[in-house]
Amino acid sequence: MSEAPTPRFRSVLDRFQPYRPGKAVVSPEGKSFKLSSNESPHGPLPSVLSTIADAALRVNRYPDNGCVALVEAIADHHKVPADHIVVGCGSVGVTQMLLEAVGEPGAEVLYAWRSFEAYPLLVALSGATPVQIPLTGETHDLAAMAEAITDRTRLIFVCNPNNPTGTVVRRAELEAFLDRVPADCLVVLDEAYREYIRDAEVPDGLDLYPDRPNLAILRTFSKAYGLAGLRTGFMVAHPRVAEAVRKTYLPFTVNAIAQAAAIASLAATDELLERVEGTVKERERVRDALLSDGWTVPPSEANFVWLRLGERTMEFSAACDAQGVSVRPFAGEGVRVSIGAPEENAAFLAVARSFPHRNGPE
Numbered sequence: 001m002s003e004a005p006t007p008r009f010r011s012v013l014d015r016f017q018p019y020r021p022g023k024a025v026v027s028p029e030g031k032s033f034k035l036s037s038n039e040s041p042h043g044p045l046p047s048v049l050s051t052i053a054d055a056a057l058r059v060n061r062y063p064d065n066g067c068v069a070l071v072e073a074i075a076d077h078h079k080v081p082a083d084h085i086v087v088g089c090g091s092v093g094v095t096q097m098l099l100e101a102v103g104e105p106g107a108e109v110l111y112a113w114r115s116f117e118a119y120p121l122l123v124a125l126s127g128a129t130p131v132q133i134p135l136t137g138e139t140h141d142l143a144a145m146a147e148a149i150t151d152r153t154r155l156i157f158v159c160n161p162n163n164p165t166g167t168v169v170r171r172a173e174l175e176a177f178l179d180r181v182p183a184d185c186l187v188v189l190d191e192a193y194r195e196y197i198r199d200a201e202v203p204d205g206l207d208l209y210p211d212r213p214n215l216a217i218l219r220t221f222s223k224a225y226g227l228a229g230l231r232t233g234f235m236v237a238h239p240r241v242a243e244a245v246r247k248t249y250l251p252f253t254v255n256a257i258a259q260a261a262a263i264a265s266l267a268a269t270d271e272l273l274e275r276v277e278g279t280v281k282e283r284e285r286v287r288d289a290l291l292s293d294g295w296t297v298p299p300s301e302a303n304f305v306w307l308r309l310g311e312r313t314m315e316f317s318a319a320c321d322a323q324g325v326s327v328r329p330f331a332g333e334g335v336r337v338s339i340g341a342p343e344e345n346a347a348f349l350a351v352a353r354s355f356p357h358r359n360g361p362e
């Protein structure tokens with residue numbers, strides 16, 4: 001029997017698995033600890049919640065397609081000109097916009113690997129060719145990345161701190177790298193975890209970009225600002241870059257509630273950064289506990305820790321699942337564990353302590 005013809009799709013889609021919802025994991029006592037997506041463990045502040053409720057009364061109206069009030073609030077907060085800002089549906093949405101703006105067959109997009117999972121997917125969908133440069137010592141190999149630049153390289157991601165390893169690149173090495181990137185190639189510094197950085201040698205992208213017309217900075221409201229469920233992020237870059245990226249905006253994708261909540265969150269930055277401080281303290285406590293139990297854990301400047309477990313990755317992840325702790329495994333590589341509330345972190349540490357094998361240097 002011959003198969004009936006089906007609609008034809010882009011061949012690139014064959015490279016990706018369909019989305020499969022994660023299974024809920026529950027401990028024998030009926031508890032669930034979600035440490036798999038690097039979210040804030042805190043619900044919205046009262047001031048943000050009341051803004052959300054208020055905005056909900058007007059959802060019969062389309063959102064502001066230019067996100068004007070939010071752009072002004074970001075400009076004011078970060079002391080950057082409004083025409084340097086592009087808001088999108090999460091910073092993943094802005095990443096897609098960036099790739100829509102540069103990606104076409106023949107263009108190359110360079111990034112470290114392993115890094116943020118959205119990069120390979122969005123690069124492939126844009127039609128560009130991904131070029132992945134292996135991490136060295138769990139961090140970006142900027143020298144190798146610079147060597148890999150060709151005249152086809154259009155965009156380079158630097159994820160700082162890197163997801164999932166938590167490691168950073170510091171000012172001197174980043175600036176030396178940026179100096180080697182041709183002016184017609186865009187560098188995107190993904191600073192999703194900027195607020196969790198305590199290493200003073202890590203530069204703030206917003207201080208670097210004014211002198212560098214080919215540098216774009218990505219920030220998000222999903223992590224420190226606790227709005228992952230509302231989907232808002234933004235880019236800051238020189239106007240030529242911002243204008244090109246803005247052209248790819250899928251109309252109305254940053255919804256009205258998200259815009260209002262992001263503005264209210266910026267107004268509550270001090271309160272939110274206090275929460276971040278608590279997460280940073282927990283991060284150090286968790287890492288110290290793991291180290292003293294004999295684990296190898298790279299220093300993290302983000303709200304997660306990385307355990308390179310190699311072949312034991314899925315075994316470790318299953319041990320976590322069994323205790324209601326969901327973590328993010330990358331089969332054959334390692335496990336990323338978000339820093340949650342103290343009780344959640346304690347549940348994770350208990351699993352790690354009872355796991356029969358420690359990881360070690362490669």
Ligand SMILES: *Cc1c(COP(=O)(O)O)cnc(C)c1O
Nearest residue numbers: 090091092116163192220222233
């Ligand atoms: C979480 C994360 C983001 C944020 O994505 P949103 O779309 O803003 O939720 C961006 N980049 C990296 C590296 C991340 O880990």
